[in-house]
Amino acid sequence: MFILDEPFASGILLDTLKRNRYPVLLNDFVKTLPEYEKLTLLSEERFIDRFKTKPLIYTNSENAIKWINDNLMFSDLIERIDTFKNKGKFRDILSGMYPDFYYKEVLLEEIEQLKLKDLKFPFIIKPSVGFFSLGVHYVEDADSWKAVREKLLEETVKIKDYYPEDVLDSSGFIIEEVIDGVEYAIDGYYDSYGEPVILNVLKHYFAGKDDVSDRVYVTSVPIVREVQDKVMRFLKSLSRLTVVKDFPFHLEIRIDTDGDMIPIEMNPMRFAGWCCTDISVFGYGLNTYECFMKNIKPDWDDIEQRCGDSVYSMCVIEKGSHIDDLLLKGFDYDKLCSTFSNVLDIRKTDFMRYGVFAFIFVQVESEDSPELKNILNSDLNEFIIYE
Structure with missing residues (x-):
């Protein structure tokens, strides 16, 4: 079952829901989606009843956590969510x-x-x-x-x-x-037996040591291979500390110069936010929503044969604090797209409401592509339209 909520549900997600007829909670956000009537909609009462027999839920947004806390209080799902969502509690679990x-x-x-x-x-x-x-x-x-x-x-x-x-x-x-090293973001889930499954690995690039933005993420089969074994060992160890089953997550880690993996945080009930997990569809033809619902474990050897070492990137074009909202009139999306040679998708956002101009998905020649370096270090002024 799916709970959809603000800020965004992608066309890929909605097509997945319609094609598989996955049950979706009917709420105010769903009613704003195009052709929402074609979804398999459940009232709150029916959704809760179904959950009692089939407790498998995916949320596109952590905004849905409030509804879960208010309506599924009889389930241990609430405790599991809080354990991972609260970074202090997560650190407490990992302290050993x-x-x-x-x-x-x-x-x-x-x-x-x-x-x-x-x-x-x-x-x-x-x-x-x-x-x-x-x-x-x-x-x-x-x-x-x-x-x-x-x-x-x-x-x-x-x-x-x-x-x-x-x-x-x-x-x-x-x-x-501060955890020195290379940062990665991993989409995955624990299956009904508590076994972890890795669906997606994104390497997170930064402009400098004091950069904490989400500007550039890159994925490829070689990047998956870089961390696959270390992440699986960690996830299996974590499952021995806290019982986790039928649980999607977005894990962030760093691997230091000694090759040691240190977790940063683990976000519950979802993959990469704002449906950015869709990069796996563009890159590998892998639908992470279906993988979770159907208990599919990616065959990375097969994916490697199909995709080779092709490199894909997802860039978050955020509205930095240096931008004056009072003077901001708009954003030149066409100019942004022109800076990349192979744009796969661009998703514009309500930047005054959410502080992000767009999410753009691209294919590049390599991890050190000049296109990625340029956008990583850009202050975005070349794209901003002022009064």
Whole structure:
């Protein structure tokens, strides 16, 4: 079964639902979708009854967590969601596996009172319950902490309107040591036996050490191979610490210079946000929604024979804090597309509401493609239309 909610449901997702006649909860967001009547719709009562016998749910958005918390309180699903959604609780579970990892939870009102002696520089600070890179900051030293602290308090007022508290709660934060290394994002699920399945691996590129944006992600079969074994070992170890079954997730990790894998966070009930998991359809012809619902385990040897080492990228064209909303008139999407040689799809967004201009999916020649380097380091001013 599927629960759809804001901010976005892709055409690929909707076509998947219609083709397979997957049951979908009828809610206000669904009624805004084109031809929603063609979906297999269930009322809240019927959805809850069906869940009691077939507790298999996928959500396109963490906004759906509120409905789950309000209506499926009889299920242990709520506890599992909270365990992974709350970054502090997730770190607590992993503390036995990573005993030397430094982290600290603080409330918003405690931030100004934090003593320098109680902090371990450099560190990352982010909302304990968060989404995207909203409210995430890299702090190099005591001087930068002063600037970040002021900016963080200002941001809190602004970003709290983007998503519900179940998705982004800026009242609590987690401070973590900086994990040096290469970052990856993994879409996957635990099947009905608690066995993990990897569906998608995206390598996350950054413009510099203090960059915490979601601008560029790249995938290919060689990238999957880079981390597949390490991630599977971690997921199997995690399942021994907490019972997880019939559970989709979006895992973020880093692999350091010694080859050790350290988890960053694990987002529950969904794959890459804003339906960005669809990059697997463009790259591999692999529908991650169907894989989860039908218990399909990708044959990466077969995919490699079909796709070779082709490289695909998903770029998040976010509206940075340097952009003045009062002067912003529009965005030149045609010019953005012209900077890439092979655009597979572009998804425009309500940038004033969500702080993102677009998601663009492209095929490139290699991981170090000049096209990706250019967009990674762009301040976007060349595409922005001002008053």
